[in-house]
Amino acid sequence: MALPASRITLSSKPVAPHKSFSKPDFKAKAAHVTDRFQYVDMWLRQSGENGKSALVYWRQAANFYRANLAVDELAKPLTSYYCILNMVKALLVSTGKDMARVQHGVSGYSAGAKTALSNEYVKFKFSGVLSDLSRYFEEPVSGSDECTLLDLLYNLPHIHRAYCMTIPSRSKKELFIPLAECGFYRIDGTGECFFRGTLTPGWSVNRTKNKLPSGFEIDPTVDVGALAVRRKKRFKWKGKSEKVKITNLSKYHRKLRRNIFQIFDAQEKWYLKRDTASGISDGLIDKNPCVIAFAAMHRLSELSRYDPDKLSRHFNNRYGWLLTEFLTRTLDQVLDDLASEITGCEVK
Template identity: 25%
Template sequence: MIPNNLFIRNIELTNHKYFPLNKPYFDPDIESERIITKDSSEYVRSFFSSKLRDLELRSENNLITYIKEHYNRQHSLELDVELKKNLEEEDLSALKERYKEDVTEASFFWDQAIEFYKGTINMDVHVKPLSIYYFMLNAAKALLVYNGVLYKDRNSKNVYHGVTGLDLRNVDKQKFLVRTSEHRIIYFNENSDLNSIQDKQIDYNFIELNELYIQSNNGVFANLGNFFNNNIKSKEIFSLDDLISNLVFVHRAYSICKGINIDGQLFIPLESQCFGTHPEENKFLYYFKIDTKYKLQTLGNIIDLTTYVSEQGNHYMIKSDQSYSNNFNDIKSFILDIRQKHQYIAGVKPRWYLMKATDCDNIKNLELNPLVILLGIFHRLSEFSRYNPLKLKNLLDSKKNETSWLLRELIENAAYQFLDLISSEITHKEFHLPRTY
């Protein structure tokens, strides 16, 4: 219930009484019904097929508009020169052929991804990371190809995995870049904390979580990150410990393993949230109510955008600079800014969390999309499955590794969380599980 002095006007939509946060980051289909299914992968298959049918059913003028709207999305990756030229010239024949090719190839990658996904269900936890990674890799390719940003680079380095594992005890650390707690990119050897990992005698069958790193290169990993405006640099490195700490569906397990209390956690659970308009100024705004067990010291430490409006108890409102005019294109950037500050846990009803803008208890907000985080983590874990299974075995052994439970929780739940989010991003739809599931 929204307090009277925080009253907001709901936005009336075709199928909703108000406009809630949606799972897709870009261009959420806010007026459509939720998709109730226990398997979003089959809906995505149907979605790709429907896009190919649309090519034959639309008129020429309508088809040009349809294709131009598809390729002119909010993501930040550059379209290739040929596609941009065809869009500018409105070359229907070339655009139709290109769109058909992108949808067909994306559908192929998706089919591959789902076969890997299904294969993980009955696998042992020591084998799962390999299958999960190839599911994630092919699903990421489907997303990128469908949006036209992996086309002319099919035979170049941009279709490589784009990430590799590092053992920082045995490499030249001066070559790498790292994100600091202030979210700056610096050379590795400029950071005294990270540089304290000294070369030492290495037991190749054992390693701790905070000694696991990945390095970005040109390829799918960086392209996926930059698709979501994450600005990933070549040779930038990430700690698996930091990456895991930025995933909401294991944040409770991470906090327990690390001994982090409520105040020191990165994620704040929300009881409710919605977009609306200010009753007096007609300004577009975002309202949220936090879980009663949590408290906010200052809102500026939590969300670092737009204008803070007011609060009462655990109710808050953030006001945009834009007036509401029934045109959602005018407020897309505000909606995206808000969405990027949140993660959710998929289920019958998604549980939404707000991420703190400032670091806390040695947890850095990396400002990376969870799809990017998961792809990087499982590339590293899959390397152990392939090349050093004894190392993975020891990582998952509770007698040898105090974070083994955390890693098991991650491996058991990651594929479904990834599937739910990337299905939403491809289709722009909202997926919920049936209540009887």
Template identity: 40%
Template sequence: MAHRAIILKNAKIRPHKAFMRPTFDAPTVIVSDQFDYVELWLKRNSSLESVLYWKQAENFYKASSILPDGSKAITSYYCMLNAAKALLSSKNISFSHLHGLSGRSIGNKTSLANELSTIKGTGIFVSLSRYFGANLSGRHVSVKDALYNLPFVHRSFTVTYRGAQELFIPIVNPHFVRQNRGNEAWFCAEIIDDKYKKREIFSRQRGWEVDIGIKSKFVIRRKRRFKWNTSRGSKKSERINQLIKYHQKIRRDIKYIHGSHRLWYFKRNDRVDGVLPWPTPVLIYIVMHRLSELTRYDPKRLRRHFECQHNWLLSEFINQAADNFIDQIASDITGHELMVPGYRARF
């Protein structure tokens, strides 16, 4: 099907870090400190309450930076807790101040599979997960399964657990296109890693297919379409609303890793064991909450975890989790994409 890229403000429309209400026509904001930018944005656009929550998140973030790995789970968790409150408050979403999670250990073996979290019916976590489109009340999950589904530690996970299958496929040039003659539009991206350039892989991904009309590249696209109507009398606001709704759905399968470059990944949905179709910030929150519980209530067990085969995986998580979580929350609060100085586009 003949198509062309959808252009907005002289640029291709690409996936956005903000999940709910991305501002697609806003330029990327280059900031050396996300906390300062979001605080200024909240002061101009939200309530004092949200500003105070955000400032608390920043204080706990800074405290984490000077603590050893075995201690920083507490401050990192409270950083995330307050950032979540700031997000919910900025969107005028009411929430219970209960945490919304409880954890427990099973068995005597020191295993991440034996660290379990139960999601409650109310609390900050419940409101946060619903904001990101996931109703998880009553569910149970292990730290191991949650870590398996996090893109920024997936390499560490598959090295630690040799039998684990890879879930995340790197993509380049992700963007939205439309028919040359017609109103249908969809999302597509290119696969450049040879080991993933296989039609049989993507024939098993629910809702996705290979664009066989493109011979020079290996391009995947979402099967489901949305309307991009530019005919006379149509409104830009209606087109953007259609795009935002569609974008929320593709973000279930398209994941982002915080860094100096935009790094997007396709998360395979044909796996069964251990795969959780849950938003990344929700999974980060679950793991950090359980680690903070161990830090407070069972430091001996936590120490054993850091002396096991998975100690490197835990260290990678603890040292990257807050940055990935705050990056997502900052984008959702403001609707903007924030990047560090020195950022260069890779597509």
């Protein structure tokens, strides 16, 4: 019989997954702000020499963000890309990375005569801003990866529903499983802890267990109400030392965050990404959404600069609405992710 489990706490606060991958502050209260750019600007000014060096990039990103509001869809890829590029530079410089003379780390090209997302390719390079961002998220960098724009957009949780509504071949191949009430639980009477989230309506059915990624399972400790998913791996939460507990939690959380992601306007949920073990193989890209968004926006910015006629044809295609959703939502998504990443706080 499975043992019951109870939610762990820090400073009387239930512990939940954190938006920051690299340096989450689990004890800090969430920062509820009206302007993420202003909040991070303040934080960088108070964060030593690296933070002050990152300010020029962060403020440049804010300028591009505001400029983006005033341009049409054929120009938005340019202002959007340079906004993302400078946000990423601010993140890297704030951690001590030198951005002097650094290349972007990505390029693209079109294949075939037909205007289609499947014919737009992105090449990930071994060095540059994007490759440094991949290394920041502890991803392997080969310098030989290539992906189509069709697949890149498929792997972004903040536009995934729009993608599945727009691309018929993948309408029944949802890549992300939404989880609510996510937290960390300790098996009663032990020091063994694990991550758990509750399946939402539409997913809270027994057949979902066959769609879970490797390393996850239906939680047998939950026997009433909606089904719950947990990570099989455990971490230790015992003893008097809070520092040791947080260290163990942080290591576990770092690996967990390779699998779960949040959407800026649905922060009560986390999205668990399926993998080949769950029956998804076509189009799967094992990279962080910030890396993927950077790469996809770069390709669209190339089209905006060098072939606006083809970009216009993309917008006039059946998936034009999807591209509009991507351009409309992506800056807010990356801003939300990187504001928390830079500060280590839950910025909301």
